[in-house]
Amino acid sequence: MQPLLRSSLGKRLEMxxxxxxxxxxxxxxxxxxxxxxxxxxxFGVLHKxxxxxxxxxxxxxxxxxxxxxxxxxxxxxxKLLDIGCGGGLLSEPMARLGALVTGADxxxxxxKTALVHAAEQGLAIDYRVAAAEDLAAExxxxxxxxxxxxxxxxxxxxxxxxxxxxxxxxGGVMITATLNRTFKSFALAIVGAEYVLGxxxxxxxxxxxxxxPDELSGMLKxxxxxxxxxxGVTYNPLSGEWRRARDTDVNYMALAERPH
Amino acid sequence: MHQDxxxxxxxxxxxxxxxxxxxxxxxxxNRTPLKVALVDQRxxxxxxxxxxxxxxxxxxxAARRMFEAMGVxxxxxxxxxPMREIMVTDGQTxxxxxxxxxxxxxxxxxxxxxxxxxxxxxxxxxxxxVRAVAQITFKTGHKVERFSFTGPQAELHLTSGxxxxxxxxxxxxxxxxxxxxxxGIETIGWAYGQSGIVTTVSHDGPHGGRAEEHFLPSGPFAIxxxxxxxxxxxxxxxxxxxxxxxxxxxxxxxxxxxxRFGEHLGAVRLAAPRQAWPLGLFIAKSLTAPRLxxxxxxAHVVHPIAGLxxxxxxxxxxxxxxxxxxQFRLGLDPGGPQALQAYERWRRLDTVMVAAATDGLxxxxxxxxxxxxxxxxxxxxxxxxIDPLKRFFMREAAGLSGHLPRLMTGEPx
Numbered sequence: 214m215q216p217l218l219r220s221s222l223g224k225r226l227e228m229x230x231x232x233x234x235x236x237x238x239x240x241x242x243x244x245x246x247x248x249x250x251x252x253x254x255x256f257g258v259l260h261k262x263x264x265x266x267x268x269x270x271x272x273x274x275x276x277x278x279x280x281x282x283x284x285x286x287x288x289x290x291x292k293l294l295d296i297g298c299g300g301g302l303l304s305e306p307m308a309r310l311g312a313l314v315t316g317a318d319x320x321x322x323x324x325k326t327a328l329v330h331a332a333e334q335g336l337a338i339d340y341r342v343a344a345a346e347d348l349a350a351e352x353x354x355x356x357x358x359x360x361x362x363x364x365x366x367x368x369x370x371x372x373x374x375x376x377x378x379x380x381x382x383x384g385g386v387m388i389t390a391t392l393n394r395t396f397k398s399f400a401l402a403i404v405g406a407e408y409v410l411g412x413x414x415x416x417x418x419x420x421x422x423x424x425x426p427d428e429l430s431g432m433l434k435x436x437x438x439x440x441x442x443x444x445g446v447t448y449n450p451l452s453g454e455w456r457r458a459r460d461t462d463v464n465y466m467a468l469a470e471r472p473h
Numbered sequence: 474m475h476q477d478x479x480x481x482x483x484x485x486x487x488x489x490x491x492x493x494x495x496x497x498x499x500x501x502x503n504r505t506p507l508k509v510a511l512v513d514q515r516x517x518x519x520x521x522x523x524x525x526x527x528x529x530x531x532x533x534x535a536a537r538r539m540f541e542a543m544g545v546x547x548x549x550x551x552x553x554x555p556m557r558e559i560m561v562t563d564g565q566t567x568x569x570x571x572x573x574x575x576x577x578x579x580x581x582x583x584x585x586x587x588x589x590x591x592x593x594x595x596x597x598x599x600x601x602x603v604r605a606v607a608q609i610t611f612k613t614g615h616k617v618e619r620f621s622f623t624g625p626q627a628e629l630h631l632t633s634g635x636x637x638x639x640x641x642x643x644x645x646x647x648x649x650x651x652x653x654x655x656x657g658i659e660t661i662g663w664a665y666g667q668s669g670i671v672t673t674v675s676h677d678g679p680h681g682g683r684a685e686e687h688f689l690p691s692g693p694f695a696i697x698x699x700x701x702x703x704x705x706x707x708x709x710x711x712x713x714x715x716x717x718x719x720x721x722x723x724x725x726x727x728x729x730x731x732x733r734f735g736e737h738l739g740a741v742r743l744a745a746p747r748q749a750w751p752l753g754l755f756i757a758k759s760l761t762a763p764r765l766x767x768x769x770x771x772a773h774v775v776h777p778i779a780g781l782x783x784x785x786x787x788x789x790x791x792x793x794x795x796x797x798x799x800q801f802r803l804g805l806d807p808g809g810p811q812a813l814q815a816y817e818r819w820r821r822l823d824t825v826m827v828a829a830a831t832d833g834l835x836x837x838x839x840x841x842x843x844x845x846x847x848x849x850x851x852x853x854x855x856x857x858x859i860d861p862l863k864r865f866f867m868r869e870a871a872g873l874s875g876h877l878p879r880l881m882t883g884e885p886x
Binding site for chain 2: 253263264267271282283285306307308334335
């Protein structure tokens with residue numbers, strides 16, 4: 214590693230008071246980070262998926278908050294929570310766009326990986342080994358909450374949505390992305406992605422836990438939010454690209470606002 | 474050793490391609506102007522004053538739109554001569570030259586489809602435009618001692634001890650690109666055993682905006698119209714003959730020139746020093762490496778037969794700007810593998826096609842074997858060849874083929 218990098222890395226890692234990565238661990242987590250961030254590696258499908266999610270977030274958030282989408286840092290000053298942040302695939306872009314990012318994940322391994330990578334990139338992100346309940350208990354509030362591909366993995370989705378929604382400031386927006394419970398999603402997301410294409414490890418998803426747009430909408434409303442029409446995300450096997458679409462049968466994203 | 478800040482883009486080479494790329498990334502040609510460093514051992518201010526680059530470039534309509542989007546066309550326009558007609562002949566040096574092709578270049582409502590501009594005017598206009606942009610920082614006067622392309626940023630270690638760090642390094646440092654060599658990117662290609670002699674002539678008669686391409690036995694001899702009664706010459710000769718011609722005094726050189734130039738424009742005089750370049754074709758095996766993108770001559774040198782060198786560089790810059798901004802605006806890594814792959818995919822085919830086409834034209838015409846001449850001039854084969862040839866010139870003259878990057882449609886990146 215370059216001397217320049219090491220000094221900035223040390224500084225960044227000290228800055229985060231929540232969790233520390235000691236020197237002996239840096240190499241290990243740096244290698245893990247390299248794996249997370251390799252577009253043709255194990256998490257390749259997330260990298261392919263990332264631009265369509267990011268474009269949606271940027272477009273929706275700049276419109277709601279009256280920001281210039283062409284600005285260098287259009288989200289400057291906005292407090293953002295990335296719940297279930299993993300290695301930081303969403304947290305880092307949001308920080309580059311100017312948001313004040315808190316990234317939370319229950320896995321210490323993920324958080325240490327994210328921490329090391331953000332330091333290498335020179336990004337200041339508040340990463341925490343925490344569940345939504347922990348942050349809510351601290352009384353944290355956010356302008357933007359990203360709830361991306363998390364809800365289908367939690368034990369009690371309704372309770373989880375209630376806790377996250379409560380952390381949204383008036384006028385704030387929450388963006389949720391998840392998988393619909395349809396025959397098509399079983400065929401594509403379970404059989405296709407896990408068994409045929411091998412994009413995801415087998416057992417990544419349990420189809421029974423997928424959530425329909427109506428169910429999601431109900432949970433958002435119970436949390437005091439106003440949900441908007443969900444948009445679908447579909448995969449084009451010819452171009453290898455994910456695109457926004459009307460078809461919400463498999464992957465979809467939905468925006469909800471907390472009224473002032 | 475110190476590093477002030479991390480730039481978004483560090484461009485190696487402040488020549489035509491480097492300056493144009495700087496405007497595409499950091500200038501008014503970009504809706505989200507990036508922080509750009511322009512690194513060159515030479516001071517571009519001296520380059521604009523020193524002697525002058527005797528070459529001229531064809532500026533296609535797409536290139537003109539790009540200049541407009543970057544706010545630099547108004548400074549170029551007074552020095553731009555519209556090409557109204559292109560004539561292509563196949564002939565002996567002293568004998569008759571049958572016209573293979575003669576066509577008026579169609580005038581679009583937006584103006585002529587191509588212009589000729591002397592490189593010194595292009596350089597001056599681009600340099601002035603770059604100087605007016607606060608987002609672009611000149612780091613000139615020092616050599617790059619060492620490049621580092623590992624990790625989240627490229628680092629250029631200058632001999633002054635300064636380190637220029639950027640998310641992406643753009644190599645616009647010419648055919649012998651130091652950045653390309655540092656990244657270990659190999660090239661494929663060959664020398665033609667020919668030299669291109671370049672100069673400017675003045676003549677008594679008006680050229681009427683006509684570009685002439687004479688396919689003489691030793692290689693193409695191009696007369697390209699400049700503003701006023703001036704023309705730019707690109708004169709291809711075998712290496713040895715070129716060396717002989719370059720060694721002649723002005724009077725003897727002019728006599729040789731007249732034999733090829735003809736008398737249709739009246740008396741001819743030399744209006745600039747003559748320069749000669751060895752000709753060759755080469756293409757970098759890859760247009761990218763981690764944290765590095767090649768553009769312009771660093772990526773490809775094609776035969777000057779169609780005056781397309783600089784246009785290829787502009788297309789590179791416009792396509793790279795789109796690829797980089799697509800990532801940057803999403804908060805993704807502007808110098809990461811996705812941006813570089815997008816650029817590589819976009820530019821690879823075009824580069825190879827132009828290189829192959831100009832190479833094929835040169836090979837087809839650079840010989841004086843009677844039998845081949847007969848076949849070339851015989852009706853059917855000529856007709857067969859004219860169509861692809863004409864299409865090639867038309868397509869390239871307008872520069873409007875294929876999927877265009879935003880800047881080439883006149884929209885900022």
